[in-house]
Amino acid sequence: MTVERPESGKVALVTGASRGIGYAVAEALVARGDRVCVTGRGAEALAEAVARLGRDRVIAVPGKAHDEAHQTEAVERTLEAFGRVDFLVNNAGTNPVYGPLAELDLGVARKVYETNVVSALGFAQRTYRAWQRENGGAIVNIASVAGLAPSPFIGAYGMSKAAMVNLTVQLAHEWAPGVRVNAIAPAVIKTNFAKALYEDREAEIAASYPLGRLGMPQDVGGAAAFLTSGEADWITGQTLVVDGGLFLNAGIH
Numbered sequence: 001m002t003v004e005r006p007e008s009g010k011v012a013l014v015t016g017a018s019r020g021i022g023y024a025v026a027e028a029l030v031a032r033g034d035r036v037c038v039t040g041r042g043a044e045a046l047a048e049a050v051a052r053l054g055r056d057r058v059i060a061v062p063g064k065a066h067d068e069a070h071q072t073e074a075v076e077r078t079l080e081a082f083g084r085v086d087f088l089v090n091n092a093g094t095n096p097v098y099g100p101l102a103e104l105d106l107g108v109a110r111k112v113y114e115t116n117v118v119s120a121l122g123f124a125q126r127t128y129r130a131w132q133r134e135n136g137g138a139i140v141n142i143a144s145v146a147g148l149a150p151s152p153f154i155g156a157y158g159m160s161k162a163a164m165v166n167l168t169v170q171l172a173h174e175w176a177p178g179v180r181v182n183a184i185a186p187a188v189i190k191t192n193f194a195k196a197l198y199e200d201r202e203a204e205i206a207a208s209y210p211l212g213r214l215g216m217p218q219d220v221g222g223a224a225a226f227l228t229s230g231e232a233d234w235i236t237g238q239t240l241v242v243d244g245g246l247f248l249n250a251g252i253h
Contacts, residue, residue: 005057008033011082012228013074015065015123016092018045020191021142023053024217025089028225030057037061037078037085039070039092065092065119075126086137087228088127090120090164093142095157109156116160117167124171128179136178138228141168142220143183145243161185165239172237180236182227187243189215210245 012029016022017038026036026049035057040046046060059081063070078085094115097108124139131137146154147161165183172181188205206213223242226232241247 005030005054006033010034010086010228011036011078011084012087012089013037013039013078013085013123013127014089014091015039015074015119017089018042018049018060021186021189021217021220022089022091023049024221025091025140025142025224026053026058026221028218028221029087029228030054032225032229034087035082037074037081039063039065039074041065065123066114068122071119071122071126074123075130079130084135085127085131086135088123088132088137088139089142089224089228090123090139091142092116092119093157093160095154097156098153100153101155104156109159112156112160113163116157117163120164121167124167124181128175132175132179137180138232139171139179139181140224140227141165141181141183142224143168143185143239145185145187145241145246148185148239148241149247168239169237176236180227180232182232182235182237183239184220184223184227185239185241185243186215186220187246189217189220191217208246208249209243210248213244215242215244 012034014022014026017026018040026038029036030053037059039061043062046062050058050060061074061077120141141164143164144161146158147165151158168181168183219242223240
């Protein structure tokens with residue numbers, strides 16, 4: 001028996017979505033009936049993601065997030081395929097360095113900001129100009145708890161995520177009332193991207209969370225689906241912390 005999937009009529013662009021959090025966001029949006037364009041660096045991984053998500057609802061545009069030509073192509077391809085782009089989820093990010101800020105190579109710091117912050121602004125500008133300025137919509141920036149508190153040994157990443165939180169409020173203020181802009185700040189999520197933060201000691205790390213486990217990509221996917229839904233129509237400029245209660249611990253925040 002063929003089961004018909006819902007059709008929302010809405011369209012989303014999700015960056016960094018071949019796996020992990022970005023994939024979970026795309027999955028949640030497709031499940032509620034959105035059509036989605038996913039981006040990422042690896043064409044093969046993106047093709048696999050599209051096959052799992054459904055070729056009738058999803059297209060892929062491979063490229064590097066900080067490449068302005070890629071940003072333009074992703075927005076244009078989304079419009080060509082689906083005729084609109086209501087939602088943008090800025091998930092693409094990098095964290096190529098681990099160590100104290102005193103020893104941080106400034107070239108690496110620039111790369112982190114270029115990928116995590118400047119590319120998010122670039123995608124937002126292009127989505128806004130192409131569709132949202134005249135038609136409205138919503139943007140969700142995937143930040144991190146590392147941007148809300150000290151983040152030892154991943155300071156450059158934390159600084160960039162703090163910048164994403166501020167980018168969120170700046171855009172929310174400038175683009176109201178037509179476009180809502182919010183952020184999500186997850187704690188440790190079980191992905192390949194974050195594996196170094198919990199590998200070989202997951203039980204120990206999970207025990208420090210009041211809810212007793214690490215986050216799953218679907219936890220962030222659900223939050224993104226909410227923030228781009230009609231139920232969140234009176235929410236903008238906010239950062240939703242998805243942390244399993246971590247900030248409840250004394251001295252964390």
